[in-house]
Amino acid sequence: MPLAEYGVLVGRVRDRRREGGKNSPHYQIHVDAAGTQFRVAVNVLSALAPSELLYTADEDFTHPLLPALATVSDGFTALPSTPGGLALDFIRANLFDRTALRTLPADQPGPDNDLADKLDHYIQRAAADPAARLYAFGQRWGPEPSTPDKVFGFSPGNGVHDIHMNQGNTGRFTADDGVWQDGALILAFPDRWVAVFLAFQSQAWHTDDTTGHTLPGIPPADPDGHPAPGEPDRQIRIIAALVNPTGPAPEPETVTLLNTTAGPVDLTGWTLLDRAQHRGPLPSVLLPAGDTARLRVPPLVALGNNGGTLTLLNPAGLKVDGVAYTTAPEGRTLAF
Known part of the structure; x- marks a missing residue:
C-alpha cells in the first residue's frame, strides 16, 4: 500500500x-x-x-x-x-x-x-x-x-x-x-x-497509474537509470508548444513533436496529458523518421498560461516524453 x-x-x-x-x-x-x-x-x-x-x-x-x-x-x-x-x-x-x-x-x-x-x-x-x-x-x-x-x-x-x-x-x-x-x-x-x-537502480520508470507497481513487459533500465533498448522514452520528443496564442479563447494551442527513431511512427492512439492528467487524443498522422509535426492540442488538454506540464503517451499508455513550463508569453512558442 x-x-x-x-x-x-x-x-x-x-x-x-x-x-x-x-x-x-x-x-x-x-x-x-x-x-x-x-x-x-x-x-x-x-x-x-x-x-x-x-x-x-x-x-x-x-x-x-x-x-x-x-x-x-x-x-x-x-x-x-x-x-x-x-x-x-x-x-x-x-x-x-x-x-x-x-x-x-x-x-x-x-x-x-x-x-x-x-x-x-x-x-x-x-x-x-x-x-x-x-x-x-x-x-x-x-x-x-x-x-x-x-x-x-x-x-x-x-x-x-x-x-x-x-x-x-x-x-x-x-x-x-x-x-x-x-x-x-x-x-x-x-x-x-x-x-x-x-x-x-532497482526501481522501474514505467508504473501503474493507480498502484505505482512496475508494469509488465518493460525491460529494466541501464545501470545509470537511462532508458534501455525497448523502452519507449524519448522516441518522440516534445520540442515546442504554443501555449498562449494571440487572440481570444478558445485559442488554437499547438504542440510540435520530433520523431527521433529510424522509421516512421503512426500517431494513431497517441495521447497528450496536462498537469491535472486530463487526456486527449492526437490526430492520426504518420510522422516520418527525423521529421517534425506541429499539431493542435486536443480540447480536453488544458495548458495554463501561468505554468503547466505536457506529457506524451504512446498507444500502450506508456510515457514517451514530458515537459514543464512556468510562463507562456502571448504569441510566443516555447522551446523545450
Missing part, C-alpha cells in the same frame, strides 16, 4: 551528519520547523543490489508547483497523492530529465566524489543562510514523546524519511509503491531554487 503519511516538511537547516558503513547508511539533516525539531533521513545506499543510488540536482529549478510551494508554512504538511498540487511524481510530473541521473557511491575518501559530498554542498549552504528554507518531501514518522532523536538528541523524536522515488519497487519494497508520493529535497535560496532527486 502507499506511504502512510506523505507530505512536505518546511524549515531551516540547523545541522547535518554523514553516516558511513554498509548497514543502510543515511545522510541526516537537522531541521528547525517553527520551533519543532525534525530529522530528515536521506538514503545514500540501497539495501538491494545494485547499492549505489541514482542522483541528479538542478541548481536553477523551475516548475509550476513552486509558487504554491513557497506559500507553505514551516512544519510538516500532509499532502494528498493527487495530480495538479504539491505532491511529487518522478514519472508523471515532469520534474527532471531521467537521463540526467548518475550513480554515486555513498561515501568515500576524497572531495566531491560521493553522494554525501553532493548533499553537503547544498545543505551546508542552506545552514549558513538564515533566509534559506528546506522542503523535504517524504513520509513522516513520530512524534515519539518518550524517545529522543537517535542522531541529534532532541526530544521528542520526529522526522521524515523516504526522500527518494517511491514507486516501481522490487521485492519487499513493493509494499511502499504508490503514485504522486515521491520524495525529494528542494531548497529555496534568496536567488534561486535547487532540487535534488534520488532513486534506486
Whole structure:
C-alpha cells in the first residue's frame, strides 16, 4: 500500500551528519520547523543490489508547483497523492530529465566524489543562510514523546524519511509503491531554487497509474537509470508548444513533436496529458523518421498560461516524453 503519511516538511537547516558503513547508511539533516525539531533521513545506499543510488540536482529549478510551494508554512504538511498540487511524481510530473541521473557511491575518501559530498554542498549552504528554507518531501514518522532523536538528541523524536522515488519497487519494497508520493529535497535560496532527486537502480520508470507497481513487459533500465533498448522514452520528443496564442479563447494551442527513431511512427492512439492528467487524443498522422509535426492540442488538454506540464503517451499508455513550463508569453512558442 502507499506511504502512510506523505507530505512536505518546511524549515531551516540547523545541522547535518554523514553516516558511513554498509548497514543502510543515511545522510541526516537537522531541521528547525517553527520551533519543532525534525530529522530528515536521506538514503545514500540501497539495501538491494545494485547499492549505489541514482542522483541528479538542478541548481536553477523551475516548475509550476513552486509558487504554491513557497506559500507553505514551516512544519510538516500532509499532502494528498493527487495530480495538479504539491505532491511529487518522478514519472508523471515532469520534474527532471531521467537521463540526467548518475550513480554515486555513498561515501568515500576524497572531495566531491560521493553522494554525501553532493548533499553537503547544498545543505551546508542552506545552514549558513538564515533566509534559506528546506522542503523535504517524504513520509513522516513520530512524534515519539518518550524517545529522543537517535542522531541529534532532541526530544521528542520526529522526522521524515523516504526522500527518494517511491514507486516501481522490487521485492519487499513493493509494499511502499504508490503514485504522486515521491520524495525529494528542494531548497529555496534568496536567488534561486535547487532540487535534488534520488532513486534506486532497482526501481522501474514505467508504473501503474493507480498502484505505482512496475508494469509488465518493460525491460529494466541501464545501470545509470537511462532508458534501455525497448523502452519507449524519448522516441518522440516534445520540442515546442504554443501555449498562449494571440487572440481570444478558445485559442488554437499547438504542440510540435520530433520523431527521433529510424522509421516512421503512426500517431494513431497517441495521447497528450496536462498537469491535472486530463487526456486527449492526437490526430492520426504518420510522422516520418527525423521529421517534425506541429499539431493542435486536443480540447480536453488544458495548458495554463501561468505554468503547466505536457506529457506524451504512446498507444500502450506508456510515457514517451514530458515537459514543464512556468510562463507562456502571448504569441510566443516555447522551446523545450
